[in-house]
Amino acid sequence: MFRGFATLNFFADDVAVARDWYAELFGVEAYFANPPAPAPPAYVEFRIGDDGDEIGIIDRRYAPPGHAAGPGGAVMHWHVDDLQGALDRLLALGATAYQPITEHGDGFVTASVVDPFGNVLGVMHNAHYLEVVAGRGTGS
Template sequence: MNFRGFATLTIWADDVAAAAAWYEQVVGVAPYFETPGPDGRPAYREFRIGDLQAELGIIDRRYAFPGVPSTAGGALMHWHVDDLEGTLARLLELGATALQPITPRDDGFATAAVIDPFGNLLAIMHNPHYVEMAGK
């Protein structure tokens, strides 16, 4: 096996267009890719975000795998942010629901988490290792 990094983080939404519009406000870029469903509504939209151009995909919940819960849960991926307090405040202002307040961790790490308006976990952190790796 040769794991080289995550390729695409995907989340579910009942309304892909609304979720993509919300995430566009959060990440500050428009989706670069879209696939329509058979009814013409967006079935998938994808963003490239940040220093590594990480991919975030939003999939219409109609295409969820059998047994996928409709409540927030599962793996938690933290996005590095430089301003943890400001980013958390902005997410809440945009309609996210607080899940975990800013929580200091060891060695300069701190995390926080919300549930987006579409029922997905969204975690953020200030990560000194990321800053070192990114050279900023």
């Protein structure tokens, strides 16, 4: 039934500023914008990671009713090879600490930040993720 996540959506008051911040973080430009340039975007998409996972940034005006104005909700954790390095880079780019580096046992170590737009972004070192990727013969 569940085959993988299709899109992780974040919300921002200024989509263009959020797009540029995430482009700096990811090291790639958004591949899609609606409406197209030169109009200010109301939605942009990135594809990143081993599976080309999609992150969409949506103008906060289109958030579902009751969507929290502050951080909260589900936390999507992205595997990173260097957790402390990823956390340091996020903080240097203007994110704020949300949850410190936390060891959970069995190869799971997490941390999370709040991006400059109010969204929670989790990072994780997960030995099991590396085993799955190696088993598929993709990634490194």
